[in-house]
Amino acid sequence: MNSPALTYGSDASGVICAYRFDSSGRVLSLDSGEAEAWLAGNAADAGGGFLWLHVNLSHSSCEKWLKRHAGLSSLFHETLHEGTRSTRIEYVDDSLIAVINDVLFDFAYDASDISTLYLHVGPQLVVSARSKPLRSVDRLRAAVKRGLVLESPVDLLVHLLRDQADVLTQIVRDIADKVDGVEDRLLANRPERNRASLGAWRRLLVRLQRLMAPEPAALFRLLNRPPEWVPERDLLDLRQSTEEFSTVLQETASLQERIKLLQEEIASQVNEQTNRSLFVLTVVSVLVLPINIISGLFGMNVGGIPLAGAGDGFWDVVAIVATFTLLAAWFAFRERD
Numbered sequence: 001m002n003s004p005a006l007t008y009g010s011d012a013s014g015v016i017c018a019y020r021f022d023s024s025g026r027v028l029s030l031d032s033g034e035a036e037a038w039l040a041g042n043a044a045d046a047g048g049g050f051l052w053l054h055v056n057l058s059h060s061s062c063e064k065w066l067k068r069h070a071g072l073s074s075l076f077h078e079t080l081h082e083g084t085r086s087t088r089i090e091y092v093d094d095s096l097i098a099v100i101n102d103v104l105f106d107f108a109y110d111a112s113d114i115s116t117l118y119l120h121v122g123p124q125l126v127v128s129a130r131s132k133p134l135r136s137v138d139r140l141r142a143a144v145k146r147g148l149v150l151e152s153p154v155d156l157l158v159h160l161l162r163d164q165a166d167v168l169t170q171i172v173r174d175i176a177d178k179v180d181g182v183e184d185r186l187l188a189n190r191p192e193r194n195r196a197s198l199g200a201w202r203r204l205l206v207r208l209q210r211l212m213a214p215e216p217a218a219l220f221r222l223l224n225r226p227p228e229w230v231p232e233r234d235l236l237d238l239r240q241s242t243e244e245f246s247t248v249l250q251e252t253a254s255l256q257e258r259i260k261l262l263q264e265e266i267a268s269q270v271n272e273q274t275n276r277s278l279f280v281l282t283v284v285s286v287l288v289l290p291i292n293i294i295s296g297l298f299g300m301n302v303g304g305i306p307l308a309g310a311g312d313g314f315w316d317v318v319a320i321v322a323t324f325t326l327l328a329a330w331f332a333f334r335e336r337d
Helices: 032-040 062-070 074-079 135-145 153-187 196-212 216-224 232-298 313-336
Strands: 015-021 027-030 050-056 088-092 095-103 114-121 125-130
Touching: 015 032, 027 032, 032 050, 032 062, 050 062, 050 135, 050 153, 062 074, 062 125, 074 095, 074 114, 088 216, 095 135, 095 153, 095 196, 114 153, 114 196, 125 153, 135 153, 153 196, 153 232, 196 232, 216 232, 232 313
Parallel strands: 050 125
Antiparallel strands: 015 027, 015 050, 088 095, 095 114, 114 125
16 A cells, blocks of 8 residues: 655645735635746736745755745755754845744643744745744734735734744743742742742743844844835834833743742742751750660669669659750750740
8 A cells, every 4th residue: 555645734845835915915825836836937927915935844845845946045044954043033135034933832831842933034925934833823824814914024024923922921921820829829838849840930931031032133233224125114013023022021031030039938948847857856866865875874784783772763763864854855945945
């Protein structure tokens, strides 16, 4: 039997979806063959607008198809294989190359559930490439299917940044709700037993802030020297989306500080409980010390043991032991007070 080829959610060319936005506001869904025809022809003669290609880098034919038909900048193909994953937007070869980190579609509040989306934004073509299903770009795809009209390629980039900021905001809110529960239990003298969850949330927030915060230098250069084909309205939207993203990152930093303070408070409570346990053990050891010493002395099998022949010798020894035990207890609790 001939098994079907694995496409990993895309077609045989690695294209997950393709949408053509024309100048009249219509959105047309294309397959890879129709996208090839659009790329091979003159986009202006085909009604203007622009084309959005969303491809799957996990497909073995994806990069070959892009090199053969899309005509993208060589720096974009180099970016796909570089190790740096910080979020940034750069202006290269009359196009925008963006690297955006996003959470996986089945995000489970784990620091490893973060992957990268690569974008090549030109005057008439937008290419987004990812290796794993990501939440923000899938939300944008669903919005386009519901009838969302994107006026320009930069408008698509702005919507994607806003969706990413919304996803990050939701993550921060969910973690903040969980942190509120931990804090309420702490104030009610019921400290959190599973302290590892706080550390996991803090590591997640640190990684989200490190990967998703846009590089300020590249963004500053872009906003001051934008491409000529980018309208002023899109630049204002891009600046506004980056400001919204900065606000979310500030909330992330404040939530990290809250988690840090909670960890310190829980650690201090644990240390206090440990000190109390050690004090109890110390007091018990001090109290049994006279008993052990006297019983050791009277337990020696030698001659001359005092009170050996006395009729009330046992009670005399008990009185001596009780006296020394009370003195030891008074000394121990006096030092504590």
